[in-house]
Amino acid sequence: MKSVYLKKGRDKSLRQHHPWVFSGAIQSVKDNPLSGETVDVFGHDNTFFGRGAWSAHSQIRVRMWTFEDRAVDESFLRSRIRSAFNLRKELFRDNKTTAFRLIASESDGVPGIIVDRYDDYLVLQLLSAGAEYWKDTIIKILEEEWPSKGIYERSDVDVRSKEGLTLRSGLLSGVDTPAQIRIKENDLSFWVDIREGHKTGFYLDQRDNRNLMRLFSKDKDVLNCFSYTGGFGVAALKGGAQSVVNVDASTAALNLSKQNILLNQLDDTRVTHLEGDVFALLRQFREQGQEYDVIVLDPPKFVKSKNHLNKAARGYKDINRLALSIIRPGGLLFTFSCSGLMPSNLFQKIVADAAIEAERDVRIIEFLGQGSDHPIALNFPEGKYLKGLMCFVE
Ligand code: SAH
Numbered sequence: 001m002k003s004v005y006l007k008k009g010r011d012k013s014l015r016q017h018h019p020w021v022f023s024g025a026i027q028s029v030k031d032n033p034l035s036g037e038t039v040d041v042f043g044h045d046n047t048f049f050g051r052g053a054w055s056a057h058s059q060i061r062v063r064m065w066t067f068e069d070r071a072v073d074e075s076f077l078r079s080r081i082r083s084a085f086n087l088r089k090e091l092f093r094d095n096k097t098t099a100f101r102l103i104a105s106e107s108d109g110v111p112g113i114i115v116d117r118y119d120d121y122l123v124l125q126l127l128s129a130g131a132e133y134w135k136d137t138i139i140k141i142l143e144e145e146w147p148s149k150g151i152y153e154r155s156d157v158d159v160r161s162k163e164g165l166t167l168r169s170g171l172l173s174g175v176d177t178p179a180q181i182r183i184k185e186n187d188l189s190f191w192v193d194i195r196e197g198h199k200t201g202f203y204l205d206q207r208d209n210r211n212l213m214r215l216f217s218k219d220k221d222v223l224n225c226f227s228y229t230g231g232f233g234v235a236a237l238k239g240g241a242q243s244v245v246n247v248d249a250s251t252a253a254l255n256l257s258k259q260n261i262l263l264n265q266l267d268d269t270r271v272t273h274l275e276g277d278v279f280a281l282l283r284q285f286r287e288q289g290q291e292y293d294v295i296v297l298d299p300p301k302f303v304k305s306k307n308h309l310n311k312a313a314r315g316y317k318d319i320n321r322l323a324l325s326i327i328r329p330g331g332l333l334f335t336f337s338c339s340g341l342m343p344s345n346l347f348q349k350i351v352a353d354a355a356i357e358a359e360r361d362v363r364i365i366e367f368l369g370q371g372s373d374h375p376i377a378l379n380f381p382e383g384k385y386l387k388g389l390m391c392f393v394e
Helices: 074-091 129-133 135-145 204-214 231-238 251-263 278-288 306-325 344-358
Strands: 003-006 020-022 026-030 038-042 048-054 060-066 099-104 113-118 121-126 150-155 168-174 181-185 188-192 221-225 243-248 271-275 292-297 327-337 362-369 387-393
Touching (some): 074 099, 099 204, 135 150, 188 251, 204 231, 204 387, 221 231, 231 243, 243 251, 251 271
Parallel strands (some): 003 038, 221 243
Antiparallel strands (some): 048 060, 099 113, 150 168
């Protein structure tokens, strides 16, 4: 059996069932596993820890499939996938929402496998050598366990190169997807472009937060920064906002945002779409004395690696300071960071520093996170990546 032996004293995280084994923890490797193949993992004293996927190129050299002595095969993957599906069936049993994350990688016990449902279609993203190795089996299980019109692959993310994998996207099974898929999120509808859109097409993880801000939008002037296809903007209008300004750098995203307003039969005369850089536009608003009652800041991932943390912190502080300087007294700020490498307490500190610089008194009234279809396995705290603060600004 192809096996990996750890160095002495390097088994602590495996004892806690953390699924990653880093290259530096490995003492020796037996029988030359190929990338993606299953290996047995042992401590230096031959204690058996479980089985994982070997990744020859990544710093994360093994991703654990199981901490039990069981075979990693089709039936193993099927049981993990069924369990992930059962949770979603429970979460979305009212059928009001037809787009959600069906399988969330490590957080569902299947490292590197992401599957999102968009109405009648599934989008598959394979992020690790182990996930890639089982690709055909995964497709077969998906076809059998969650019948859909088609399965589209969006394995076009940079992290794949760290695993020695090429980037790929395209139809895997079923009928080709339409250019845009119409999904329901509670009583809102959205067009999603699963072929070209960000991530797998939509920011599913913000569903609950869109719903929350909607409750506070009635008669308000709302500024939706980093608006993408207008998720928060549509929610705000549905909640009765007096005006909404959507700001994004992407023309394609803003075009879809305009269509999403029409799709929900909302009053498009209340909406402005601005294409540009949020940093520059916030400064411009401040200079012009333009103010808002509710501001959403949902920037892209600023922290790409640990070396970027300081630079990212400056970016977060900048936009939060600028946003706080143009919120009317009694207004609300919904501010987010989707960088897994940004700790929650540091993010809160950054917003606190921004408030001092903007000379505003700010109270956190809710701590926000990712939706329940992006669960956080206790043995994998890294699965908590989206954090947000709902702030009352005096
Ligand atoms: N809130 C959105 C998701 C935002 S994703 C939702 O709920 O769907 C981040 C968005 O920021 C992307 O659409 C990207 O195009 C945009 N973006 C990135 N950098 C930007 C910048 N400097 N100025 C404006 N938009 C930017």
